[in-house]
């Protein structure tokens with residue numbers, strides 16, 4: 001579904017991504033993990049058309065996304081849940097959700113939108129309870145659910161999430177991730193960026209490890225979870241004291 | 248439990264596989280560059296950053312890794328993970344004084360199981376089989392690879408043991424072995440041994456022979472297949488990365504499929520290093536795509552191969568190669584064991600106390616047994632006008648080589664220069 | 678006091694001996710004495726020639742491994758026990774013979790034997806003391 005080849009992204013003269021290749025097949029849930037500043041968000045932004053200058057190839061359903069504006073990319077079926085959620089606090093939960101279907105309203109797909117709205121409120125019952133409330137009054141976890149819900153309102157084929165677990169309690173993370181698994185089972189393809197490698201790899205099919213703008217490892221999620229290098233660097237276990245260094 | 252990098256379906260759309268290969272290649276280059284000073288230095292010398300490799304074809308910009316580099320970085324210099332992560336260490340005869348050492352993480356071992364199992368499965372090996380491994384001790388690491396791979400398929404394995412030919416025959420018959428993994432030369436011996444004992448191949452359960460370690464000619468195959476009433480399958484591997492089955496035959500028996508989701512193959516002109524044209528012969532160059540402890544980038548195998556362009560009738564889309572008997576380097580393969588010219592020179596010099604001008608390695612035959620034959624070029628230092636002195640030289644060198652290489656070696660003194668004009672030709676001694 | 682011999686390494690296969698002879702004859706070198714010691718695989722050809730240096734050079738140019746060795750050319754009385762007398766003498770002094778061979782067509786009726794001893798100097802001194810005639814190098818190659 002998504003094929004990225006040799007992606008390079010620059011901020012001014014600084015290169016944030018140095019020739020990254022990554023692919024996601026239809027129906028897969030893929031995790032991209034990496035430390036702060038590795039370039040994870042940059043990668044997602046490039047896919048969504050939010051990055052002004054990138055080189056390389058990004059193919060979605062076999063067609064290049066080069067030069068497309070974000071709305072055109074959303075129209076192709078790509079939707080992102082950005083880092084830090086970016087919901088609109090003064091608006092109600094319901095209005096926030098409807099904002100996500102902005103393009104579809106323009107296409108007069110009112111029936112489809114209200115069907116999806118119901119599905120999403122079923123998926124996150126807490127949002128239904130709070131549908132009239134201002135989004136700003138929601139807890140962090142609820143806001144994240146709202147952000148996911150809003151992205152789903154665009155009826156995407158491919159959902160991108162940038163650190164959905166950030167700042168959330170483990171139990172809440174579990175809940176949101178369970179929802180992602182449910183969504184994947186309905187056929188949605190998902191690419192999730194996470195620093196919480198453990199949680200992400202537990203639900204993912206495959207994973208990629210990004211290190212200072214370069215991909216250093218990829219594989220089945222179970223393979224990465226068992227990987228000593230990944231454990232040392234990203235799974236928060238203190239292996240350093242066993243480290244013996246090169247012979 | 249370690250989990251290995253997965254193989255992709257054997258019949259995957261080549262375009263899709265190419266995407267995965269590129270991803271794996273870039274990851275491998277990045278890891279090697281980051282963790283192995285040897286690669287970092289060499290890339291920097293050539294002003295190459297792995298990020299320049301934006302396509303599989305770009306790989307050709309990178310410098311080759313040669314066997315001598317393995318010896319030069321003896322023992323652990325090319326490992327890309329801390330020793331703490333290494334769970335197995337293998338040694339293969341090297342080029343020069345130091346052997347080449349390779350290390351494996353638990354993932355690497357799991358990977359090997361999968362690769363060998365895939366190759367064995369293509370030869371029809373399954374849980375009903377009893378597989379006997381009959382290899383020279385020099386190939387012990389391959390013996391382990393086959394054992395693990397066959398066990399993964401739930402076949403019953405009779406592992407490599409130091410049994411005499413006679414005992415091997417007894418096991419073959421009494422244990423109802425259905426699959427034998429061996430080298431073409433050992434198979435020949437086994438075959439002759441069975442006939443000598445009057446054992447009728449029809450009384451055996453044997454149906455499959457897997458040839459490892461060296462290429463085999465069509466006639467040799469046919470002879471063994473006819474005599475023993477078996478199907479034969481060829482596997483290609485490297486002793487540097489104890490991978491007995493990097494490339495394997497399918498039921499079409501028309502070339503070998505490369506496990507290219509784990510090893511990226513190139514075929515280059517041995518002199519210029521440039522890629523050969525479609526279907527042309529050249530030297531096989533391999534880049535590991537998934538190994539963790541011991542990445543090899545553009546490793547010159549010395550094996551002479553050519554790509555088969557047409558798709559295979561078996562439906563696998565894994566690329567195919569023809570494996571030719573000659574080599575592109577100064578290595579002779581004796582019973583699957585690689586004997587390096589430089590290494591033999593080192594042993595001879597050590598034994599004689601001086602370095603002779605030249606020697607040439609050939610495949611020799613003594614009765615049914617294949618061994619190494621060394622033609623030692625006569626020079627002023629070796630020469631004596633007394634026969635007994637010359638005979639002493641022969642004996643000294645023969646003993647030293649037998650001891651160092653673990654295979655029988657016969658030394659012949661030759662007039663003057665014996666350097667062969669075409670070092671890769673597999674020569675059988677007259 | 679010692680004669681010069683050249684030794685040549687040859688593989689034990691057809692035509693090698695003839696090849697040496699051909700090379701020498703083309704360079705106008707005459708072979709005065711010849712012996713071949715061999716095993717199943719190889720042999721050492723020992724020659725006394727009229728032009729030792731030239732012979733050595735042309736053979737080397739043709740890829741042969743050649744060495745010059747000093748030997749003793751001893752005149753042996755052409756009568757029963759002539760050789761035995763020489764051998765007894767050396768044996769008595771504990772001198773070993775590495776190899777020996779006969780010289781072709783010696784002048785003056787007596788046989789000439791070419792010897793290589795393990796102790797060349799001692800052997801020659803001993804033989805001389807016992808009035809054995811030892812041919813000079815020039816004398817030998819000029820014959």
Ligand SMILES: Nc1ncnc2c1ncn2[C@@H]1O[C@H](COP(=O)(O)OP(=O)(O)OP(=O)(O)O)[C@@H](O)[C@H]1O
Nearest residue numbers: 011014016034035036037038039040041042043195
């Ligand atoms: N707008 C920008 N201008 C300049 N540099 C930037 C900009 N955004 C990101 N960078 C730099 O690019 C690199 C990659 O940043 P990116 O946000 O993609 O990392 P990340 O992997 O998402 O990190 P985090 O886990 O902290 O979100 C960093 O070095 C960062 O400082």
Ligand SMILES: [Mg+2]
Nearest residue numbers: 040041042083
């Ligand atoms: Mg980020």
